[in-house]
Amino acid sequence: MQTKFKTNTPEATIEIAAQLGKNLQAGDVILLDGDLGAGKTTFTKGLAQGLGIKRYIKSPTFTLIREYQEGRLPLYHMDVYRLEETGASDLGLEEYFDGDGVSVIEWSQFIADELPADYLVIHFNKVDQVDNDRNLVLEPRGQRYLALVQTSFGD
Numbered sequence: 828m829q830t831k832f833k834t835n836t837p838e839a840t841i842e843i844a845a846q847l848g849k850n851l852q853a854g855d856v857i858l859l860d861g862d863l864g865a866g867k868t869t870f871t872k873g874l875a876q877g878l879g880i881k882r883y884i885k886s887p888t889f890t891l892i893r894e895y896q897e898g899r900l901p902l903y904h905m906d907v908y909r910l911e912e913t914g915a916s917d918l919g920l921e922e923y924f925d926g927d928g929v930s931v932i933e934w935s936q937f938i939a940d941e942l943p944a945d946y947l948v949i950h951f952n953k954v955d956q957v958d959n960d961r962n963l964v965l966e967p968r969g970q971r972y973l974a975l976v977q978t979s980f981g982d
């Protein structure tokens with residue numbers, strides 16, 4: 828199953844993410860893959876909004892992970908771009924995946940070996956380099972994420 832969206836403003840991307848964010852549960856893992864500037868951090872702002880987090884979501888490019896505790900559930904926002912060469916085997920990421928919060932991971936393809944079996948992966952595509960069109964493709968892996976997509980976007 829695949830669910831697709833096309834957006835042409837950051838606000839539209841945030842709105843889709845907020846709808847998903849309202850239905851997140853403890854232990855959920857959301858992977859955000861796609862080019863630089865495709866909208867992964869923008870999408871995370873919407874997830875945070877859906878979780879009731881008011882604090883500004885800043886890209887964790889240099890810190891690797893930022894934690895937000897004030898929402899309905901903790902949000903663990905990771906950007907593992909810088910782990911392309913080294914991998915993540917000694918970082919203990921599974922403690923986040925098995926924890927009480929929601930893990931959101933930008934550039935998850937760089938830590939493919941460390942990921943849990945089930946997750947929702949969202950692929951972001953810039954339609955072309957100059958305009959604001961973005962294609963989002965949601966691919967749930969496992970029952971939990973099929974249900975999450977169905978609950979959030981099913982009719």
Ligand SMILES: Nc1ncnc2c1ncn2[C@@H]1O[C@H](COP(=O)(O)OP(=O)(O)OP(=O)(O)O)[C@@H](O)[C@H]1O
Nearest residue numbers: 834835836837840863864865866867868869959961
């Ligand atoms: N439809 C859209 N959806 C999301 N962002 C958009 C859209 N149109 C324009 N933008 C702009 O594109 C940029 C997306 O940047 P963002 O930081 O979210 O990308 P990213 O995928 O996290 O990049 P990086 O890989 O560098 O972390 C922002 O400046 C945002 O305002």
Ligand SMILES: [Mg+2]
Nearest residue numbers: 867868886933
């Ligand atoms: Mg980003």
